[in-house]
Amino acid sequence: MDRLLPYARWRKGQREIAETIYNVVKDGKILLLGYPTGAGKTIAALIGTYTAKSKNHKIFFLARTKNQVQAPLREISKIEKRKKICIPTVVLQNKKEMCPLAIAKRLSYDEFLRYCDSLVKLDLCEYYLNLKERKNILENGYNPEPSKFVRKFAKLGVCPYEIAKMLTSKVEIVIGSYVYIFSSEIRYRLQSSTGLKLEDLILIIDEAHNLPEIIADMQSIKLYKYQVKLAQREARKFLFGEFAEEILASLSNLYSYILTIERKSGGGDYLIDTSEFLSVMPGLSQLKKAVSIIEKNMVESGILAPSNISRILNLLRAIQSSTYGFVLYSTTTPEGFMIKYQCVDPSITAREVFSRVHAAVLMSGTLQPKDYLISMLALERGRVIEHRVHADFSKQxxxxxxxxxxxxxxxxxxxxxxxxxxxxxxxxxxxxxxxxxxxxxxxxxxxxxxxxxxxxxxxxxxxxxxxxxxxxxxxxxxxxxxxxxxxxxxxxxxxxxxxxxxxxxxxxxxxxxxxxxxxxxxxxxxxxxxxxxxxxxxxxxxxxxxxxxxxxxxxxxxxxxxxxxxxxxxxxxxxxxxxxxxxxxxxxxxxxxxxxxxxxxxxxxxxxxxxx
Structure with a gap:
């Protein structure tokens, strides 16, 4: 490990962290790492995991924010420059941030996704089309720093986002936000396009004290009263005949029910009976058909925003797919009255990940107790090791x-x-x-x-x-x-x-x-x-x-x-x-x-x- 340290010496306790992580990776364990501010945990985590991993394993460094992505990038860059070695790395950002088209900056995220999807389907995106022609594009050297990466491949005329995904299967370290692993939908899409397997991953999760709440929020769905009203307008404008009448009747029933709940609740939090709510929702097949017709017509009319009726469909799917660990309730926010299907048990989603990954390091300066994290994240107790760097702040x-x-x-x-x-x-x-x-x-x-x-x-x-x-x-x-x-x-x-x-x-x-x-x-x-x-x-x-x-x-x-x-x-x-x-x-x-x-x-x- 010493050969990779890009500094003159290890800080106090830093080598001990790296050694602990090394053993955790070798043994396929899950480490809960508590450390004081300034302990130098990022470089210790990178060196520990990198020296322990086999050729088949890939390090996936998960950061909560874009700014936090910079820390591992800086440390990897220092190792490469000072130790004269190459550690292939790529950063995954969302598609909108990596798009070189000027219009991307003027669209909301949802609008951009619709716009991008339409361009690709209609073969109108040159950056995407060029990927097929330039088969050796991945042989180009690159700087993984996000802004430089985007400029490099945009200049080469190819889609930076798709290049990043392609590189994911080839590099040794991937850096991205929590959603790439803990959002089931996004993880599935990433795995489908890259061949990544959870079993081959070594996770480093920075600021892991946030993980339970972030996972819960990822799984939660909300629907505003005004969105149901807008869905009715969409149905009137883009649907016709008997089917339009059926959908409008169903949406009218749903809107009336929401008004009733709003009156009963007085605007405060109000628990909703799931079975009762499902009884006033449009049917799943009915909604799917309506969304397909409406969104096709919206795109043809130049409307890029996602349909409001699709938000109703998303809520229905969420409720039907999982009832344990969720609560359905109404509340009032600055944006208006809404129905929310809130996940209260992140362990359901976390179990899918932690039961399969080769190893994981959950690190934070304010890490919760071991029993708390085992329960909230469904960690296997026999795999969990806790290591806290005991600081003494009494003089500070x-x-x-x-x-x-x-x-x-x-x-x-x-x-x-x-x-x-x-x-x-x-x-x-x-x-x-x-x-x-x-x-x-x-x-x-x-x-x-x-x-x-x-x-x-x-x-x-x-x-x-x-x-x-x-x-x-x-x-x-x-x-x-x-x-x-x-x-x-x-x-x-x-x-x-x-x-x-x-x-x-x-x-x-x-x-x-x-x-x-x-x-x-x-x-x-x-x-x-x-x-x-x-x-x-x-x-x-x-x-x-x-x-x-x-x-x-x-x-x-x-x-x-x-x-x-x-x-x-x-x-x-x-x-x-x-x-x-x-x-x-x-x-x-x-x-x-x-x-x-x-x-x-x-x-x-x-x-x-x-x-x-």
């Missing part, structure tokens, strides 16, 4: 928990909001410079606390919205010596905010309440399923509510501590973090938890930490 992070405050639903009151606002305002007043990040259980909770912040504090305060962009935060803090950023624990900023100028600009984090998920219909259903699985109500409750909440707390703290040189003062305003399960999960990630009884003690801890 002082973490105190106020034992006299809670954000439990039954304790939320104006007095409680005032008290939290007062603590945040006083802490910020004593704060010298940089960014103080205050994290709340929800947007609503945040707004109620913000009302009671003093006017002078609000002058320095940035409040996250659901559509906030990171660039807005950066501009705000640039103009101030110190800033207070209010963010929701389940919002985008906690997942992606990185404010640095050499060192982290976030010097303090205030967790204004443990972000326990709301007892929604989805979470209640998940808790019921887990209770039936474990025959243990307390364990099911902990898996549904406490573990996800603590992982969010750890992610928030991680926004401040990105390197060994970063330091941060962390205050948690919720005594529930002192309870055994929550506290132990924080401590295994390297933080020492201190309990304080009042604001004066918090200020003393803050002062002593700052003066070191």
């Amino acid at each position: 992070v002082k973490l105190v928990v106020h034992s006299g405050i809670s954000s439990r639903y039954v304790e939320r009151s104006e007095e409680n909001f005032r008290r939290i606002a007062k603590i945040i305002a006083i802490l910020f007043e004593k704060f010298n410079n940089g960014v103080m990040l205050a994290v709340f259980p929800s947007y609503d909770f945040m707004k109620k606390v913000n009302v009671f912040l003093p006017t002078k504090t609000r002058l320095y305060t940035f409040i996250e919205r659901e559509d906030t962009r990171l660039s807005e935060v950066v501009e705000f803090i640039k103009e101030r010596v110190k800033s207070l950023v209010l963010a929701a624990a389940w919002g985008k900023l906690i997942e992606g905010i990185e404010l640095r100028n050499g060192l982290s600009l976030i010097k303090s984090v205030v967790i204004a309440g443990l972000p326990v998920p709301e007892p929604s219909l989805v979470n209640i259903k998940r808790e019921e399923l887990l209770t039936a699985r474990f025959l243990d109500e307390e364990k099911a409750w902990r898996f549904t509510y406490i573990i996800p909440a603590v992982i969010r707390v750890l992610q928030a703290i991680g926004r401040a501590v990105r390197t060994e040189r970063d330091r941060a003062f962390v205050v948690i305003l919720d005594h529930r973090l002192l309870e055994k399960d929550a506290k132990s999960l924080v401590e295994i990630h390297g933080y020492k938890v201190r309990s304080v009884d009042n604001l004066r003690q918090i200020l003393e801890e803050m002062s002593s930490f700052s003066l070191r």
Whole structure:
């Protein structure tokens, strides 16, 4: 392994990670890898898997976002340049992002797929047609960095997306998003066109703490009330005769049923009886025929957007194909009233993958406990190995928990909001410079606390919205010596905010309440399923509510501590973090938890930490 390291030496614990991964791959196991920020897990994972794999095995590095794709690419490039070896690699992006046609940028993703499909079927895409003529195109050298890859093959006059797929069967490392493996439909299409077999894959899954929820969301289907109305318009415009009348009658019944549900629900979450819903849906064969006729006519009319009636068909197929592990309910969103078929048990899909792959490495700086991941991802206990790089952040992070405050639903009151606002305002007043990040259980909770912040504090305060962009935060803090950023624990900023100028600009984090998920219909259903699985109500409750909440707390703290040189003062305003399960999960990630009884003690801890 040493021969592949592109650096002067291994970081502390880094070679141990690589050796553990090497053994996991050789033995065909599944590794749960917990590591602190800055442990250098990407290069260790790549070296460990690459040196252990056989000729028949392929490494598939799964990243959650486009930005996260860059990390493995950088490390592979360094190995190749400094060690003078070639590691064939390809990055799979979605078809729209890899298309060289100018029109691709102006279309929505769904519109582009329809447009692309039409061009290919009608032999109108030169980039696709050229693939047949240029049989030796794969012999060309290339840079796997996505933008350079697209430019290279677009200049050669061939479809970059199809080239990437062709290369998938030839390279040693494939990099792509979770959907290529965990979306059954997309995986099947990829396997059909490339010959890939799950049994030959070694998965490296980055930021694996996200995997259970991402898989659940991939399997979920939604249908808006307005889309049913639009489907009726499509039927009137593109269908004719007796069949048109049949479809319109069926759609009318469905729309009336949705209106009834909307009235009953009052706009809130409302559990729908699956059998009752299916009884008012159009029939499967009827919908298939309608979609085929309507979409053919739409394309001929120059309409590229997918039909709304196809969305009804997709929902019907989902409900008919699987009933266990899902909940059918209605809710109201900013886009309108909708019906959603939500997956609450990602283990169904995950089992298909993890039971077949040769080996897998699930890695994250905020990895859930072993039992949680085994249950939520249907991992075979006998194959699972857990390895946590034990960090000690006690010199970098002082973490105190106020034992006299809670954000439990039954304790939320104006007095409680005032008290939290007062603590945040006083802490910020004593704060010298940089960014103080205050994290709340929800947007609503945040707004109620913000009302009671003093006017002078609000002058320095940035409040996250659901559509906030990171660039807005950066501009705000640039103009101030110190800033207070209010963010929701389940919002985008906690997942992606990185404010640095050499060192982290976030010097303090205030967790204004443990972000326990709301007892929604989805979470209640998940808790019921887990209770039936474990025959243990307390364990099911902990898996549904406490573990996800603590992982969010750890992610928030991680926004401040990105390197060994970063330091941060962390205050948690919720005594529930002192309870055994929550506290132990924080401590295994390297933080020492201190309990304080009042604001004066918090200020003393803050002062002593700052003066070191």
